[in-house]
Structure formats: structure tokens, C-alpha cells
Amino acid sequence: MGWSLQLKWLWAQKTAPGRPWAGLEIPIHPHARALFDISIITQVGNGRSTLFWSDRWLHDCSLGDIAPEVVASVPQRVIKTRTVEQALHNLQWVRDISAGLSLVGLIEYLVLWDLVSGFSLSDEMDQHRWRHDSFGVFTAKSAYRQFFQGSITFEPWRRIWKTWAPPKCKTFLWLATKDKCWTADNLRKRGLPHLDKCVLCDQEDETVQHVLVGCVFAREFWYKLFTMFGLQSIAPNNDVDTFANWWHNTSRRVAKENRKGVNMLIILGAWSL
Structure with missing residues (x-):
């Protein structure tokens, strides 16, 4: 499967999680995954379709951008499944941190605490926006173009x-x-x-x-x-x-x-x- 179609599958999983096929696992190339992660901007509503540790939902950033050492201490299975709703309930995100933190990690943790503690959920659905389209909707064409950003074109x-x-x-x-x-x-x-x-x-x-x-x-x-x-x-x-x-x-x-x-x-x- 082409990388653009892999991105389309990831988009469908993100925007239509209730579909029967949404839980299926397909191989995703790391480059396709990386492009998807930096291309989705999320406005959190109820937090049910937004991943707490990996999605870009906090001030248009992922927690890996804000507190990389803290995220590194969270198990991968948790990173892939923990939603914002689950993480904020009874401070579950604090218990997700399983490894010890260095001084830098503790500073990142305190920064993260300040940012997350003031965050509240609503009854609305999460809104996911594809940043490479003026309407915010994923298209394979726009994804395909992103893989060639910076390339040299030959006009004739x-x-x-x-x-x-x-x-x-x-x-x-x-x-x-x-x-x-x-x-x-x-x-x-x-x-x-x-x-x-x-x-x-x-x-x-x-x-x-x-x-x-x-x-x-x-x-x-x-x-x-x-x-x-x-x-x-x-x-x-x-x-x-x-x-x-x-x-x-x-x-x-x-x-x-x-x-x-x-x-x-x-x-x-x-x-x-």
C-alpha cells in the first residue's frame, strides 16, 4: 500500500473510530506515520478520539514536543491507546509514567502538570484537522504532495x-x-x-x-x-x-x-x- 493510502487509513481511524474496521492493524511505514503525526491538529472536545501522549492536541503540540523525557518513560502500549479522556480522569496520565525521571524530566513534568491541570473537556466531539488542506480534510493528493516538499521540479x-x-x-x-x-x-x-x-x-x-x-x-x-x-x-x-x-x-x-x-x-x- 502506498504511503498516501496508509495516511488515508490513519485518517479514517482517527475521524471514524466507531467503524468496524477502525481497530484493524495495518503496517504503516515510519515516514508515513511521522508525516501524519505532524500534519494533524486536534481541537479536543470530549477527548475520546484523541491520544493523550502522541496526538498534537495541547497548544497545537504533542506532549513529546513539550516533555520528551516524560513521554519516553511511558510504555509504548499506553502511548498508542491512552485517550485524553482516560488520561485526565483521576490523573491517570501521572500513573502512566512508569520510569524514573532525571532533573530535566522532573522540570518537564512540572511544566506538563501546569498545562494539563488547567485543561477541561466538553460534551462536543473532538475535531481533527488536516493542516495541508484549506478545508482541513485529508486528501491523498495533498498527502502525496507533502512527500515531495523541497524536491526540484523539472517544468518541461x-x-x-x-x-x-x-x-x-x-x-x-x-x-x-x-x-x-x-x-x-x-x-x-x-x-x-x-x-x-x-x-x-x-x-x-x-x-x-x-x-x-x-x-x-x-x-x-x-x-x-x-x-x-x-x-x-x-x-x-x-x-x-x-x-x-x-x-x-x-x-x-x-x-x-x-x-x-x-x-x-x-x-x-x-x-x-
Whole structure:
């Protein structure tokens, strides 16, 4: 089961504890569990569906954030089952602490005592909110996105890999877009033999951007190619800075139903250059 679906199961257990399947145990990956634990914000009502030791219910924090040494002295079976309602009844949470505490642990215990002693329950149901959705409701899509926070996106991936062009042409465009082709500038960086000027125009340094859209011969090639299909208006001109930007803007100017064909034409044209 995918991690996002594992999170969906945890959400269902949290928000619908009365369902017959809610008590079933399924393997949950530690990364999925960790994301779920930091993504749920709970507003305690009657405390029956909120775990005292692990949920984030006290000032949007879990007790592990406030008193980690105290929580470490509580048995895992208690951490997984003790609800807020049970813990506050007759100070049951105090009796859950089974190991001795150090000086730091005692300080954490006193802080926790002050916070918990002033907390009172109500007759309303606990409210659990998924922080990654504007409505506070879990969706697998929002969970899936969280696993890729901080990742580097590659904007033209769809235009490259979702066309009808041959794989070798797609691979070339992928390398060209990332400026990884063996043009003179990249050869120079690595101390390898290279030409001083573009082999086509003999006017400017050879870079992948110059070869694809900057060279006068390249622009003439694109103009004649697009003219064959009545699309000469989208051919690159002197104002184009990079191939990727030109391709992005060109794709947006073409009707949606024609984009896949135009993208294939651009890939094949760049490959032939």
C-alpha cells in the first residue's frame, strides 16, 4: 500500500473510530506515520478520539514536543491507546509514567502538570484537522504532495515525455533543456578540445541555447519548418533568450488540442539541428 493510502487509513481511524474496521492493524511505514503525526491538529472536545501522549492536541503540540523525557518513560502500549479522556480522569496520565525521571524530566513534568491541570473537556466531539488542506480534510493528493516538499521540479517534463517523438529525441531534448549537451562551452569547462565559434554561423560561441534558437541558421530553420504548417508566427526571433523559455511560451500560444503535435515537431526539429 502506498504511503498516501496508509495516511488515508490513519485518517479514517482517527475521524471514524466507531467503524468496524477502525481497530484493524495495518503496517504503516515510519515516514508515513511521522508525516501524519505532524500534519494533524486536534481541537479536543470530549477527548475520546484523541491520544493523550502522541496526538498534537495541547497548544497545537504533542506532549513529546513539550516533555520528551516524560513521554519516553511511558510504555509504548499506553502511548498508542491512552485517550485524553482516560488520561485526565483521576490523573491517570501521572500513573502512566512508569520510569524514573532525571532533573530535566522532573522540570518537564512540572511544566506538563501546569498545562494539563488547567485543561477541561466538553460534551462536543473532538475535531481533527488536516493542516495541508484549506478545508482541513485529508486528501491523498495533498498527502502525496507533502512527500515531495523541497524536491526540484523539472517544468518541461510533460512536453518532453508525453509526446509521440522517438525516445532518443526525447532524451536529447531532456539533456538540452538541462544544458548537458557536449557543446563547446561545456567542453571548455572540462578542458576538452573544442571549437572557438559556432560551426554554423562562425560568429558566436557555441552553446546549446545558441545552437537551438540563437544562431541565425537555427532561426531560419525554425521559420521554414513552421511555415510548412502555417505556424510561422511562433518561430523564434532575436528576442528569444533560451530555448526552454521559447518552448514554454510557444506551447501556451498553441491550441490545447494541437500542443502534443507541436511539441513533437519542436523535439524532432531540435534533434535534426
